[in-house]
Amino acid sequence: MKRSVFGLEFIAGVLGIVVAAAVVGSTLGSATLVRTAIEKARAESAANGNQPQLSLIAAHGQKLYAVNCSHCHADDATGDEGPDLHGLTKSDERIKVIITNGIKGEMPAFGKKLQEADKEALVGFLRSLR
Amino acid sequence: MELFLGANIWEMMHGGSTHLPIALMLMSAVFDALGGVTRSDRVKDRFHAAGLFTLIAGTLGAFPAVLSGLILARWEIGGTGALFWHHVFLWPAFASLIALSVWRLIVRGRRSRTGFLIYLLAAFAAAFLVSAAGFWGGEVLLGGS
Numbered sequence: 001m002k003r004s005v006f007g008l009e010f011i012a013g014v015l016g017i018v019v020a021a022a023v024v025g026s027t028l029g030s031a032t033l034v035r036t037a038i039e040k041a042r043a044e045s046a047a048n049g050n051q052p053q054l055s056l057i058a059a060h061g062q063k064l065y066a067v068n069c070s071h072c073h074a075d076d077a078t079g080d081e082g083p084d085l086h087g088l089t090k091s092d093e094r095i096k097v098i099i100t101n102g103i104k105g106e107m108p109a110f111g112k113k114l115q116e117a118d119k120e121a122l123v124g125f126l127r128s129l130r
Numbered sequence: 131m132e133l134f135l136g137a138n139i140w141e142m143m144h145g146g147s148t149h150l151p152i153a154l155m156l157m158s159a160v161f162d163a164l165g166g167v168t169r170s171d172r173v174k175d176r177f178h179a180a181g182l183f184t185l186i187a188g189t190l191g192a193f194p195a196v197l198s199g200l201i202l203a204r205w206e207i208g209g210t211g212a213l214f215w216h217h218v219f220l221w222p223a224f225a226s227l228i229a230l231s232v233w234r235l236i237v238r239g240r241r242s243r244t245g246f247l248i249y250l251l252a253a254f255a256a257a258f259l260v261s262a263a264g265f266w267g268g269e270v271l272l273g274g275s
Contacts, residue, residue, distance in 0.1 A: 009245035012236035016229035024225045027196065028207050035205035087204055089213055089270050091141050 061125025064118055068110060077129055082107060086129045095123050141271065143198040151195055152264045154188030155227060159253040166250060175239075182234050185253075188260075189227040196224055199267070216266035223259035230256055 065077070072082035079085070088095065096119045102109035114122070158181045165177030199220075203209065208217055230253060241249070 006242055006245065008240060009233075009237055009242060012233045013229075015236060016232035019232045020225040020229035023228050024221055027200075027224075028221070031200050031205045031207050035207075038205065087206075089203055091271050094272055 055124060055128075057121050058124040058128045060118075061121035061123070061128075064114070064122050065125050068113070069122070072107070077126070085126055088126055092120075092123050092127075095126065096120070099123075140198045140202040144195060144202050144267075145271070147191060147195040147198060148264060148267060150191035151188040151227065152260050154184045154191065155253075155260045156257045158182075158184040158188060159250070159257045162246075162250055162253060166246065178239075181253075185227070185234060186231055189231040192224055192227050196220075212266050212269035216263055216270055219259050219263035219266060223256060223263050226252065226256035226259055 065073075066075070069082075069085075070077075072080060073085050074080040077085040090098075096116075098107070099114065099119050099122060100109060100111035110119075161177050161184060162181035165174045165181060168174045168177060200207070203213060206213065206217075207221075208214060230249070233249065237245070
């Protein structure tokens, strides 16, 4: 009886590992496929000379970016003295806090220079970067 | 399309859904451990039942958390910096939750003492992995640099 229980536990363990590997493997595979497809579509769009249209807010943010940020983050925001700003994973609020307070020893604070609407426009522009 | 690429809604969904598997996996391991040390059979069964249901709920809750996280990270499964470490812990944690759920659902009450001890160790390891993934996820969204 004890032997059969152990056999059941062993089979359940193997099945668990197989199911987990299948689910996680297919999740990782699907995500890679989607990411590859998106990057391919963007590359094709860029090769055709299509520039993504910016919303009014993001367009305002682009102007603010050129004046305040491009010096360190590069004109195309791919990073220079400061980091690449494409695909930021921080929350909008967090980005606004960093713009407002800066990062000690790394980035100046823009809290006094930029209004709340300006910071939102900058975030809108940064979110448009693909 | 913007809904699927804009960070806001997925950020909220990920932030909201991700705490469920973390809390439930931790409590599942604790319930089962308490069930293991309790003398009364009735209380023992109740602790193990609570451990099973919190594990299943946590595993089911992991699916929306993973999906919203993938969309938020623009389908990045690796990444760099804090996002990389988030994924280092996340994928084994996700796999562990599924494997433990399958094991529990098949074995149910027909477990040996050794088998249960191995399960309990794996459950605490999964709880650690889920918590570590949560910590690094917090660093991704709220970290200073």
